[in-house]
Amino acid sequence: MSTETLRTATKNATKSKTPDREATAQRLLRSSLEHSYEPSLDIDWDAPLADGAYGMPAHRVSIYGTELWDQLTEEQKVTLSIHEVCSIARVGLWFEIILMQMLLRYSYDRDPRSQHIQYALTEIADECRHSIMFAKMTERYGVPDYRPSWLTQQAGRLFKTVAYGPAMFAGTLVAEEITDQLQREGMKDENVQPLTRMVSKIHVTEEARHVRYAREELSRIMPKANFAQRVIARWLTALSAHQIATNLIHPDVYRSVGLDPKEARKVARANPHHQETFRWTARKLVPFLREQGVLGGMSEVLFRKAFLV
Ligand SMILES: [Fe+2]
Numbered sequence: 001m002s003t004e005t006l007r008t009a010t011k012n013a014t015k016s017k018t019p020d021r022e023a024t025a026q027r028l029l030r031s032s033l034e035h036s037y038e039p040s041l042d043i044d045w046d047a048p049l050a051d052g053a054y055g056m057p058a059h060r061v062s063i064y065g066t067e068l069w070d071q072l073t074e075e076q077k078v079t080l081s082i083h084e085v086c087s088i089a090r091v092g093l094w095f096e097i098i099l100m101q102m103l104l105r106y107s108y109d110r111d112p113r114s115q116h117i118q119y120a121l122t123e124i125a126d127e128c129r130h131s132i133m134f135a136k137m138t139e140r141y142g143v144p145d146y147r148p149s150w151l152t153q154q155a156g157r158l159f160k161t162v163a164y165g166p167a168m169f170a171g172t173l174v175a176e177e178i179t180d181q182l183q184r185e186g187m188k189d190e191n192v193q194p195l196t197r198m199v200s201k202i203h204v205t206e207e208a209r210h211v212r213y214a215r216e217e218l219s220r221i222m223p224k225a226n227f228a229q230r231v232i233a234r235w236l237t238a239l240s241a242h243q244i245a246t247n248l249i250h251p252d253v254y255r256s257v258g259l260d261p262k263e264a265r266k267v268a269r270a271n272p273h274h275q276e277t278f279r280w281t282a283r284k285l286v287p288f289l290r291e292q293g294v295l296g297g298m299s300e301v302l303f304r305k306a307f308l309v
Pocket residue numbers: 096126127130131203207
């Protein structure tokens with residue numbers, strides 16, 4: 001994106017009417033009181049798993065539609081889908097911990113009497129329950145801990161310690177919208193395990209508020225960001241988008257069905273169906289980030305590499 005396009009994007013963002021910060025926070029707080037869950041109590045963790053049900057919709061599994069997929073038995077396909085949904089949840093959990101720390105830092109020196117900060121604290125509490133929920137789901141499915149790669153963990157450690165402003169809200173949107181799209185679809189699919197569907201339903205309900213909070217805040221702060229801040233925001237957002245997307249399916253998931261992790265990952269990365277899934281998860285996110293001037297220019301190459309555009 002050229003400097004001129006960047007300026008126009010920012011001007012457009014200024015022109016568009018973003019609702020008042022306190023009014024939005026008040027609505028989000030009210031909605032949190034009306035529609036929130038306590039997954040430890042609201043999910044029956046001892047309920048038996050449904051026989052033959054998928055962990056996530058079959059057509060979202062990374063190697064769906066390839067020869068490798070066709071060679072798997074029905075039972076193996078189900079197993080792989082369970083491992084993949086847990087891998088996605090693990091990346092979600094990883095980013096939730098990053099987000100909790102960023103929101104804590106964000107709230108640290110702001111007025112706690114404001115509805116905006118009271119909502120930030122509410123969101124931290126939501127994310128804390130979500131992380132426990134994802135952890136319990138993985139435990140229930142009896143799946144290994146598919147944490148992001150060592151390098152990603154270290155990058156995340158730095159990001160959660162220093163990210164603020166545009167990069168913080170845009171990075172959050174990337175993580176939240178990718179998982180949200182997958183879960184919105186999964187929760188309605190009758191071939192999917194009731195456990196995944198309930199976890200997805202809880203997450204989708206509470207994340208809708210988080211997405212709103214982050215989107216509106218991003219459109220309030222972007223017009224005020226200077227050129228350097230906008231460039232930093234673009235690169236940090238692109239880097240986090242790339243890390244989130246490339247870690248979403250841990251290569252070790254393929255071991256669960258006796259496939260070679262390196263080989264199967266190569267097949268998945270080259271799978272047009274899998275690439276399309278990424279673009280589909282980002283179809284609402286990408287135009288919004290462009291409109292805000294957070295996506296574009298050289299950093300866009302990272303979005304492309306991750307098949308998000
Ligand atoms: Fe969450």
